[in-house]
Amino acid sequence: MDRRHFLKLLGLSPLLSNLLLRKALAAETPVVAIAEDRDFSRATLKALNALGGMRRFVKPGNVVVVKPNIGWDRRPEQAANTHPLVVRTVVAEALRAGASKVKVFDRTCNDPRRCYVNSGIEAALRGMKGVDLKYIEEERFRPVRLNGRTLRQWDLYDEALSADVFINVPVAKHHGLTGLTLGLKNIMGVMGGNRGSIHRHIDSALADINAVLKSRLTVVDATRILTAHGPQGGDSHDVKVLNKVLASGDIVAADAVATTLFGLRPEQISTTVAAYRRGLGEMKVDKMRIVRV
Amino acid sequence: MRGLKPGKITSARICQLLFLLLFLVLFVQTEYRGSDRISVAVNSFFRADPLVALGYVLAEKSFVLLLLPALLLALATLVLGRFFCGWICPLGTILDLVTGRISKTAPLRFLQGRVKYWLLFPLLFASLFSVNLVGLLDPIAILVRALTFSLYPLFGATVRQGWVGLYRVLGEGRDVLAPGYVLLRDYLLPFRETFYPLAFLSFLLFLGIVFLERYETRTWCRRLCPLGTLLGLLARVSPFGRIPEKLCPDCGDCRSHCPTSFDQELMQQEECIRCMACRVKCRFGRVSFHFGRHAAGLPYFPERRVLLGGLLSGFFLARLFRFRNPRAQATVLRPPGVLDEEAMLKKCVRCGECMKVCLRNALYPAILQAGAEGLYTPLVIPRLGYCEYNCTLCGQVCPTGAIPDLPLE
Numbered sequence: 001m002d003r004r005h006f007l008k009l010l011g012l013s014p015l016l017s018n019l020l021l022r023k024a025l026a027a028e029t030p031v032v033a034i035a036e037d038r039d040f041s042r043a044t045l046k047a048l049n050a051l052g053g054m055r056r057f058v059k060p061g062n063v064v065v066v067k068p069n070i071g072w073d074r075r076p077e078q079a080a081n082t083h084p085l086v087v088r089t090v091v092a093e094a095l096r097a098g099a100s101k102v103k104v105f106d107r108t109c110n111d112p113r114r115c116y117v118n119s120g121i122e123a124a125l126r127g128m129k130g131v132d133l134k135y136i137e138e139e140r141f142r143p144v145r146l147n148g149r150t151l152r153q154w155d156l157y158d159e160a161l162s163a164d165v166f167i168n169v170p171v172a173k174h175h176g177l178t179g180l181t182l183g184l185k186n187i188m189g190v191m192g193g194n195r196g197s198i199h200r201h202i203d204s205a206l207a208d209i210n211a212v213l214k215s216r217l218t219v220v221d222a223t224r225i226l227t228a229h230g231p232q233g234g235d236s237h238d239v240k241v242l243n244k245v246l247a248s249g250d251i252v253a254a255d256a257v258a259t260t261l262f263g264l265r266p267e268q269i270s271t272t273v274a275a276y277r278r279g280l281g282e283m284k285v286d287k288m289r290i291v292r293v
Numbered sequence: 294m295r296g297l298k299p300g301k302i303t304s305a306r307i308c309q310l311l312f313l314l315l316f317l318v319l320f321v322q323t324e325y326r327g328s329d330r331i332s333v334a335v336n337s338f339f340r341a342d343p344l345v346a347l348g349y350v351l352a353e354k355s356f357v358l359l360l361l362p363a364l365l366l367a368l369a370t371l372v373l374g375r376f377f378c379g380w381i382c383p384l385g386t387i388l389d390l391v392t393g394r395i396s397k398t399a400p401l402r403f404l405q406g407r408v409k410y411w412l413l414f415p416l417l418f419a420s421l422f423s424v425n426l427v428g429l430l431d432p433i434a435i436l437v438r439a440l441t442f443s444l445y446p447l448f449g450a451t452v453r454q455g456w457v458g459l460y461r462v463l464g465e466g467r468d469v470l471a472p473g474y475v476l477l478r479d480y481l482l483p484f485r486e487t488f489y490p491l492a493f494l495s496f497l498l499f500l501g502i503v504f505l506e507r508y509e510t511r512t513w514c515r516r517l518c519p520l521g522t523l524l525g526l527l528a529r530v531s532p533f534g535r536i537p538e539k540l541c542p543d544c545g546d547c548r549s550h551c552p553t554s555f556d557q558e559l560m561q562q563e564e565c566i567r568c569m570a571c572r573v574k575c576r577f578g579r580v581s582f583h584f585g586r587h588a589a590g591l592p593y594f595p596e597r598r599v600l601l602g603g604l605l606s607g608f609f610l611a612r613l614f615r616f617r618n619p620r621a622q623a624t625v626l627r628p629p630g631v632l633d634e635e636a637m638l639k640k641c642v643r644c645g646e647c648m649k650v651c652l653r654n655a656l657y658p659a660i661l662q663a664g665a666e667g668l669y670t671p672l673v674i675p676r677l678g679y680c681e682y683n684c685t686l687c688g689q690v691c692p693t694g695a696i697p698d699l700p701l702e
Contacts, residue, residue: 073683111652111681117327139457
């Protein structure tokens with residue numbers, strides 16, 4: 001190697017090292033587990049175990065928030081809300097991993113009482129010790145500086161912010177505006193104020209929120225999916241039973257893989273793309289490790 | 294009841310308290326509690342209310358099975374007299390409970406005599422001419438409205454504010470108290486804070502009735518209440534009554550024991566509420582109640598003058614309340630299933646139950662939006678609330694079917 005060559009290399013090395021650095025940081029290939037089982041509890045359990053079990057995410061004594069989608073006054077078979085068995089299993093696993101308290105809530109779109117009852121989630125969690133299924137209380141929202149690209153500041157729910165572990169449990173379904181609603185969009189359930197107004201720049205706004213409120217674990221309920229007329233649905237013809245549950249520590253990866261279940265590519269869903277570009281997670285399916293169980 | 298010896302409680306009082314409790318339980322129960330159907334609600338009281346039923350029949354010129362209990366109560370009154378007022382009516386019970394603490398001045402002179410007929414007959418005849426306003430002065434409706442529009446929201450808002458205040462002070466530490474609050478919220482509080490127009494008026498009307506206790510016991514019941522007056526008319530023929538019918542010359546204590554009718558020498562069949570206070574408290578054990586022929590009290594029957602006057606004023610009342618501003622009419626939104634404004638106005642009791650039960654608090658009492666006739670009738674105000682897709686509660690609790698009970702499919 002002559003001097004000139006060496007200097008050239010030296011000059012280029014910062015670029016190269018930068019690349020290497022990024023590679024090294026993202027070195028841990030995101031793992032997405034896809035479990036299939038007609039028993040939705042078992043499917044959920046399998047997906048969690050494929051990631052190494054709930055103990056990887058929840059440490060003894062943790063306060064855990066499980067945030068399902070309970071947004072609508074719909075029955076479980078209508079696929080507008082997270083399935084009660086999926087919620088129940090995630091909650092039970094969190095408790096088994098030693099959580100001191102598991103809080104479950106969502107800011108609903110329909111009347112909260114009707115949503116909690118008709119989603120089946122209230123009944124599914126009834127009688128479990130250490131679990132609080134609670135209605136949103138306005139006074140608990142507090143303004144949080146996001147300094148994001150779209151949202152500078154927003155009211156977020158304090159119990160979600162103060163939790164040791166935030167577990168995002170969306171249902172996979174069609175959405176009239178964003179194409180699909182998955183984990184990234186499920187975060188809207190902890191937003192206060194006039195959250196409807198973010199629909200104008202929704203992909204970027206959701207990335208802003210997700211950058212601040214990180215989901216340690218995302219469990220996507222695809223036991224049955226709503227393929228059209230989302231997010232509210234209602235027509236049983238739009239519901240497709242897949243018996244699948246996805247889980248990942250990487251919310252973007254979970255969303256990306258769930259997208260493929262609809263026969264779509266992750267690049268088609270702008271919320272996923274925006275979050276990927278912000279560095280919130282991996283979107284390219286070939287760069288993840290997918291575990292099917 | 295004045296002069297009641299300590300420890301001596303009449304069976305009427307026990308019955309009254311039980312019915313008041315039932316009334317309050319049903320009132321709180323008139324709310325979404327996790328089921329699409331509400332099996333029993335406070336509308337039971339209206340369905341057993343003969344005044345509501347008569348207003349409905351006169352205005353609609355038809356009967357509805359919902360109001361069958363009212364018919365039964367009317368029949369029972371024909372036999373037993375005005376027992377409803379002394380044993381059941383929750384407003385009467387509240388008056389009995391507070392009247393002991395209110396010192397009395399002299400009875401109001403202008404209320405004596407025929408005022409109550411001048412109240413009842415115009416109301417009933419107005420119904421006959423298709424303007425059904427009986428609910429405005431029905432005692433149970435007055436009570437339900439006072440609770441729904443003022444006291445209950447006030448109670449709810451106060452507790453909620455206190456709970457929010459605790460959060461400001463204790464923060465997350467408030468969670469220690471959460472189980473108690475959740476219990477209160479799930480079983481006692483209104484789910485949402487809602488404030489209603491006419492809250493003040495509703496409360497004032499109720500307060501006015503309590504205020505009248507300054508003048509004599511149960512002033513409202515014996516001098517004004519249209520339901521009581523109607524039941525009194527039926528009670529005239531009741532074969533059940535007190536012996537002796539007159540005050541005894543040597544004692545006369547009944548005058549102070551009786552909450553309603555002994556302001557004359559002779560007991561008034563029409564006024565006696567069968568509370569049995571005179572029987573229980575008689576020092577000589579002379580008083581008893583029997584079936585048999587009884588003097589109807591004063592031979593006075595609302596004369597032709599009152600009847601005709603009632604007819605005429607009812608006619609005018611009906612006509613004078615008829616004006617409706619077409620522009621306002623065009624913007625008036627009624628609860629779901631109400632197709633015909635006329636029919637709804639004729640049937641509506643203005644009790645406020647639909648507004649109490651409304652899941653999203655979309656219903657509010659009309660002030661003058663639907664014309665003077667529509668006072669207190671339910672309006673949808675979509676800026677404040679909306680109809681849940683699967684909710685039909687307002688139709689379920691409507692005592693007269695003014696809002697139809699829609700099927701879900």
